[in-house]
Amino acid sequence: MNEWKLIFNDEFDYEGKPDKTKWVHEIGGRWHNNEIQYYTDNLENAYVKDGKLTIKAQLENMGDRNHTSARLTTYEKFSFQYGKIEMSAKLPKGKGSWPAFWMLPDDIKEGVNWPLSGEIDIMEFAEGASKLDMHVSLHSKLYNHTIGTQETYVAKIEGLTEGFHKYSCIWTEDDISFYVDDLNIATFGKYIRTNGEKKAHGIEAWPFDKPYHLLLNLAVGGMFGGEVDDKDLPYIYEVEYVRVWQKN
Numbered sequence: 001m002n003e004w005k006l007i008f009n010d011e012f013d014y015e016g017k018p019d020k021t022k023w024v025h026e027i028g029g030r031w032h033n034n035e036i037q038y039y040t041d042n043l044e045n046a047y048v049k050d051g052k053l054t055i056k057a058q059l060e061n062m063g064d065r066n067h068t069s070a071r072l073t074t075y076e077k078f079s080f081q082y083g084k085i086e087m088s089a090k091l092p093k094g095k096g097s098w099p100a101f102w103m104l105p106d107d108i109k110e111g112v113n114w115p116l117s118g119e120i121d122i123m124e125f126a127e128g129a130s131k132l133d134m135h136v137s138l139h140s141k142l143y144n145h146t147i148g149t150q151e152t153y154v155a156k157i158e159g160l161t162e163g164f165h166k167y168s169c170i171w172t173e174d175d176i177s178f179y180v181d182d183l184n185i186a187t188f189g190k191y192i193r194t195n196g197e198k199k200a201h202g203i204e205a206w207p208f209d210k211p212y213h214l215l216l217n218l219a220v221g222g223m224f225g226g227e228v229d230d231k232d233l234p235y236i237y238e239v240e241y242v243r244v245w246q247k248n
Contacts, residue, residue: 008242018047021077025072036066036221036222037221057097059230073215078213079212087122087168096226098219099219106213120208136185165181166181166182173190173209
């Protein structure tokens with residue numbers, strides 16, 4: 001018997017806007033990390049066609065911003081605790097592009113501030129910074145990038161903007177493991193840091209025992225995306241599917 005049961009999926013086998021029973025657009029121009037895009041719910045920025053979700057960042061005036069893009073979340077549509085999460089995607093080319101596939105806890109919407117809330121980053125990539133470096137990370141109050149202690153791993157992988165690759169995460173009560181094309185690239189434990197040292201395991205170090213929801217977005221510039229070259233726009237982020245399983 002298969003030990004994994006599929007509990008969420010979008011195969012993008014339809015046309016038009018992302019399925020509103022699964023995805024919610026987050027809209028606006030004020031985000032953390034000094035990003036410069038305005039997220040819209042316009043069809044031009046996020047559309048499904050030919051079996052793929054396309055998130056497109058483009059030059060367009062919106063509010064006080066000159067770039068638009070899309071940020072999708074499953075908050076209030078689908079949340080879960082522990083499981084296997086997977087996306088197949090072709091990442092965008094272009095200096096300043098910052099695609100991500102990640103998770104936030106539901107309680108961040110209910111008054112628990114970041115980084116105490118926690119954050120799980122399954123894939124972050126900045127083609128302009130390095131054409132090879134794909135990041136996976138965990139963030140908590142004690143271990144986060146603002147104080148230089150985050151649990152993170154940089155995988156150097158060729159061809160991420162040339163074809164589709166699988167980005168996966170297996171999240172359990174004791175550890176969180178990350179994969180690219182089924183190859184385990186990093187595992188972060190609840191009790192032991194990656195350098196072998198014992199780690200505090202209270203909520204300030206391990207806020208990962210509660211429901212989380214999914215996010216897909218394409219940022220422009222900012223702390224990770226870096227300098228933007230408008231000649232490289234539009235950026236195109238293509239997703240073949242998103243799936244979540246839990247143990248039977």
